[in-house]
Amino acid sequence: MVTDAGQGVLTVDLDAVVANWRDLSARHGAPCAGVLKADGYGLGAAPVGRALHAAGCRTFFVAHLIEGMALRDALGAGPAIIVLNGFAPGADGQAGLWPVLNSLGDVEAHATAGRADGLPRPALLHLDTGMSRLGLDAGEQAALAADRARLAGLDLHFVMTHLACADYPTHPLNARQAQRFAAAAAAIAPGVKRSFANSSGIFLGPDYASDLARPGCALYGINPTPGAANPMRQVVVLEVPVLQVREIPAGDTVGYGAGYTAPRNVRVATVAAGYADGYLRGLSGRSLALFQGRAVPLIGRVSMDLTTFDATDFPELRPGCRLMLVGGPGNTPDDIAARCDTIGYEVLTSLGHRYQRRYIGGV
Structure with missing residues (x-):
């Protein structure tokens, strides 16, 4: 296999x-x-x-x-x-x-x-x-x-x-x-x-x-009552492993178009997910992942197959560790949609088929 x-x-x-x-x-x-x-x-x-x-x-x-x-x-x-x-x-x-x-x-x-x-x-x-x-x-x-x-x-x-x-x-x-x-x-x-x-x-x-x-x-799990607390249980978690972590000095840039300039020495964690996997390009510079329940900011542009995150405050984050791209507090499909002016429906229906799908519960 x-x-x-x-x-x-x-x-x-x-x-x-x-x-x-x-x-x-x-x-x-x-x-x-x-x-x-x-x-x-x-x-x-x-x-x-x-x-x-x-x-x-x-x-x-x-x-x-x-x-x-x-x-x-x-x-x-x-x-x-x-x-x-x-x-x-x-x-x-x-x-x-x-x-x-x-x-x-x-x-x-x-x-x-x-x-x-x-x-x-x-x-x-x-x-x-x-x-x-x-x-x-x-x-x-x-x-x-x-x-x-x-x-x-x-x-x-x-x-x-x-x-x-x-x-x-x-x-x-x-x-x-x-x-x-x-x-x-x-x-x-x-x-x-x-x-x-x-x-x-x-x-x-x-x-x-x-x-x-x-x-x-x-x-x-999408909120049917926008503007009020979501009465539904959350259904989806997406976790993606870190491929590489590198350190860049202040002033270096990250990603296409040099859209992010490091304001300090920064540890950059790169994961194998991008807009080809339904992780929307509109999230560039506007979203986050979770690592051990804490927010890891997205930096640079989301590209076709890769996305980069600022791991400076996470010295324990290494290649092979998993970042939660969807799921967890403040990172539901509705939360993610709000960051790029869309709806949770689009976040879910865009999720690509390169992810391994795992089902828990049911029969």
Whole structure:
């Protein structure tokens, strides 16, 4: 077996994922699905999905058909796997996936296929209520409400919409979307179950409850209540070994563009992780790692495969020691995102595949 002394280790706490799912389900007061798109937000859809399924989760969402087929292989025939971006009738073969119908054209295609062979097609109907992205727009909704016979040939499991501003609790669009969704769902598909809240929507209160919530980021420890304390357990730790430590005199520079000039004699620790591994270039000069619980400042630019840190105050830090790039106090994905004007979602989904992934807990 070939080992790489410079390979970072990404540890995913599956027990924390499951605990987050249980907490979200309890808060919502109804079952929660597990959103596993983008390979489980970069953490591994198959192991995360198996842990959630073992804990009782029976509905999963992915973005693309290929993600759904891979998840079906990992989970077997039991759970519902729903493809948010939809797919053409029959494209899933025998995988037993459910499409989200995002337009009147999608409705017609799947309904026609269901009527043609007498096998109603299982699906979800997506109503756009303010995101202006996917989903039937107001005109399509009105047309479908006026002629519900167009749904013949479909086995609708849920009607859904997606909140645009749930992480801003006082934003007026939240209430408008709730009102629009309630009215449109009643007009188009009375009696069909509804799916409404995302991670942040679960925390908006009972007006945003439905038959099935769809948490994604909160499962993985991202704060669904920005501006307040994070109610979720942390899931991810990324540790990378130090390749080399060198001493440079005051006045020497570090990295591309000579972006850092040493104000004193400095010990520079170099680790094998860079923007090719999802350690974002925007963190250059703005972030830190943890060593034995203490902050080690990032100096110079993050490059493709290497990043440098100021180890001057850590005489015990040597090649082979590990720096924690993600995880620990003040260094969560949300903390890291704030340093380079992005969101924790991007931090997680950017994590590269050169890290060894290690899963703890679960089954």
